[in-house]
Amino acid sequence: MEEKVFTVLDIDYVDKIGLNTIILKDVDGNLPKIAAGQFMMVGMRENNVKLLLRPYTIAEVDYKQSTVTILVEIRGAGSRRLVEECQRIMCLKESQRYVRDLPNTIRGILPLGRGWTIKDIEKGERILIVSGGAGRASVGYLREELEKKGIETYILMGMKGITKEGKKIKEEDRIYITTEDGSLGFKGRVTDHPMLEGKFDRVYACGPRGMLRALTEKIGRRAPLMEVSLDNIMLCGVGVCLCCAEKLTDGRNVRVCKEGPVFNVKELGWI
Amino acid sequence: MMRVKIGGIEFKNPVIAASGTFGYGLEYKELVDIEGLGGFVTKSITLKGREGNGYPRGVETEGGMLNAVGLQNEGVEHFIKEIWTKIKDCETEIIVSIAGSSVEEYTECARQIGEVKGIKGIEVNISCPNVKEGGMQFGRDVKMTEGVVKAIREVYKKTMIVKLSPNVTDITEIARAAEGGGADALTAINTVLGMAVDIRSQKPKLSTVTGGLSGPCIKPIALRCVWEVYNAVKIPVIGVGGIKDWQDVVEFMLAGASAVQVGMYNFAMPTVTTDIASDLEMYFTQKRIESVSELIGAMKMF
Ligand SMILES: Cc1cc2nc3c(=O)[nH]c(=O)nc-3n(C[C@H](O)[C@H](O)[C@H](O)COP(=O)(O)O)c2cc1C
Numbered sequence: 077m078e079e080k081v082f083t084v085l086d087i088d089y090v091d092k093i094g095l096n097t098i099i100l101k102d103v104d105g106n107l108p109k110i111a112a113g114q115f116m117m118v119g120m121r122e123n124n125v126k127l128l129l130r131p132y133t134i135a136e137v138d139y140k141q142s143t144v145t146i147l148v149e150i151r152g153a154g155s156r157r158l159v160e161e162c163q164r165i166m167c168l169k170e171s172q173r174y175v176r177d178l179p180n181t182i183r184g185i186l187p188l189g190r191g192w193t194i195k196d197i198e199k200g201e202r203i204l205i206v207s208g209g210a211g212r213a214s215v216g217y218l219r220e221e222l223e224k225k226g227i228e229t230y231i232l233m234g235m236k237g238i239t240k241e242g243k244k245i246k247e248e249d250r251i252y253i254t255t256e257d258g259s260l261g262f263k264g265r266v267t268d269h270p271m272l273e274g275k276f277d278r279v280y281a282c283g284p285r286g287m288l289r290a291l292t293e294k295i296g297r298r299a300p301l302m303e304v305s306l307d308n309i310m311l312c313g314v315g316v317c318l319c320c321a322e323k324l325t326d327g328r329n330v331r332v333c334k335e336g337p338v339f340n341v342k343e344l345g346w347i
Numbered sequence: 348m349m350r351v352k353i354g355g356i357e358f359k360n361p362v363i364a365a366s367g368t369f370g371y372g373l374e375y376k377e378l379v380d381i382e383g384l385g386g387f388v389t390k391s392i393t394l395k396g397r398e399g400n401g402y403p404r405g406v407e408t409e410g411g412m413l414n415a416v417g418l419q420n421e422g423v424e425h426f427i428k429e430i431w432t433k434i435k436d437c438e439t440e441i442i443v444s445i446a447g448s449s450v451e452e453y454t455e456c457a458r459q460i461g462e463v464k465g466i467k468g469i470e471v472n473i474s475c476p477n478v479k480e481g482g483m484q485f486g487r488d489v490k491m492t493e494g495v496v497k498a499i500r501e502v503y504k505k506t507m508i509v510k511l512s513p514n515v516t517d518i519t520e521i522a523r524a525a526e527g528g529g530a531d532a533l534t535a536i537n538t539v540l541g542m543a544v545d546i547r548s549q550k551p552k553l554s555t556v557t558g559g560l561s562g563p564c565i566k567p568i569a570l571r572c573v574w575e576v577y578n579a580v581k582i583p584v585i586g587v588g589g590i591k592d593w594q595d596v597v598e599f600m601l602a603g604a605s606a607v608q609v610g611m612y613n614f615a616m617p618t619v620t621t622d623i624a625s626d627l628e629m630y631f632t633q634k635r636i637e638s639v640s641e642l643i644g645a646m647k648m649f
Binding site for chain 1 (some may be wrong): 367368369370374375377378398402403404406407410411412414419437463499502562563596612613614615617618638
């Protein structure tokens with residue numbers, strides 16, 4: 077892990093699915109190697125009321141451009157400030173008044189945590205990636221890494237609903253979408269989607285705890301391997317504060333930021 | 348210029364990372380130049396391992412954070428065998444924090460630590476607000492404080508620092524009790540009791556309902572405690588609570604701190620301790636301050 081300085085390359089604030097897509101460019105231009113499922117702690121140069129960095133899944137990586145993409149859902153003061161700050165930096169850049177000085181940058185510590193287990197996948201395995209809400213951040217990079225190895229994936233993404241601007245997300249081959257309001261794809265929750273009746277060798281899932289639990293019930297018992305990524309509240313992100321602890325089936329409390337955020341559901345005792 | 352001696356330990360500068368916020372020094376290795384630190388205090392260790400409290404254990408609040416970790420650690424034996432061997436060659440001073448729920452646990456833990464060559468000192472945590480038994484109970488009672496400190500002193504001969512709780516009626520009587528029991532120095536303060544409620548779920552934000560508050564929001568409380576303790580005892584005081592930059596450190600020293608610890612701010616800015624140490628050095632040079640002692644308790648009364 078290392079601490080790096082980023083500038084904002086783009087912020088897509090019209091993503092009305094509720095997520096802000098932020099592309100951060102590493103100022104030094106030498107990103108460390110990042111595995112699918114790892115995350116970064118993101119913070120501002122100038123802290124005010126909210127001081128701590130926030131964990132975000134690394135949703136996309138572009139080593140050539142030295143950029144990482146994060147999807148930020150505004151949940152509270154910290155995430156709101158981060159989005160506002162990125163917008164401010166973008167506006168400054170667009171108005172040509174941008175100087176690459178310190179306050180106009182974003183701080184990030186990366187890569188953090190243990191990502192998805194994908195090393196041992198064999199060709200021909202049927203892989204399913206499921207996301208709920210902001211868990212969508214986990215889908216893209218994982219899928220890309222798998223496709224690089226020549227492995228096909230099925231994707232199921234659940235969201236509350238989308239608006240006109242969100243229409244660029246669409247169902248394609250092997251990509252299924254559910255919306256609670258029926259504005260796109262299957263109307264209902266991810267766990268209601270008929271595709272889950274199929275047989276999969278591995279399931280990777282990221283989303284709210286309730287969804288992960290229901291999904292484990294529904295499909296986790298049948299799949300030889302199911303992994304989930306947890307989003308416990310993290311304060312330090314590097315394993316020292318012990319606040320993000322998750323209790324495993326063997327009774328141990330482990331750190332989601334260090335031993336996770338990806339866990340085999342069998343370790344979690346949700347089955 | 349920046350050197351400071353506390354008990355038998357000489358720190359190369361007065362900036363120390365606080366217990367529970369720097370792990371065992373291993374976690375931040377990749378982000379922080381440990382040699383730039385005056386020292387660090389380990390996460391508190393107990394005689395037997397503890398699993399700590401349930402999740403959620405921490406939440407950010409205005410200008411700070413609440414935690415209710417509950418002293419999760421793998422016990423003193425594991426520390427000595429598995430951790431100490433990995434960190435003992437760090438180019439900085441390491442103080443081992445110990446905690447317990449009975450006098451016997453404290454003394455046995457201290458005795459075992461005392462047998463390890465190379466460990467120069469302990470910080471006795473009698474101020475943890477997040478455990479049902481022991482912890483802060485000791486630090487809230489004059490007799491219990493004196494009792495536990497005395498008992499540890501009998502079995503532990505190297506530097507003993509006692510960490511005080513702000514959650515008391517009069518911190519000076521606890522400070523005097525610890526001094527009377529044989530402490531070489533005092534650390535003030537541990538976290539301040541607090542709580543937070545989620546108005547949507549209408550549930551507390553911590554599994555234990557209440558927890559310990561830390562960060563810049565507690566700085567005035569910590570400063571007041573340091574000043575009161577400084578005026579009540581003769582042994583050195585280590586100031587901690589809300590420190591984020593070199594100006595804060597100077598403030599604590601003027602109020603009576605011989606050295607300082609930085610806690611929560613490590614999370615916000617992992618390099619904060621080494622940044623402060625180098626900023627402080629610059630300040631000393633500019634102001635022609637030759638030794639830390641020129642600042643300690645130098646606050647002018649109008
Ligand atoms: C997550 C967390 C864990 C802590 N654990 C311990 C501990 O194990 N032992 C201890 O003596 N103090 C512990 N503390 C208290 C700190 O060492 C320090 O006294 C307190 O946080 C105030 O300083 P600050 O405002 O700079 O954080 C902990 C604090 C935090 C935030």
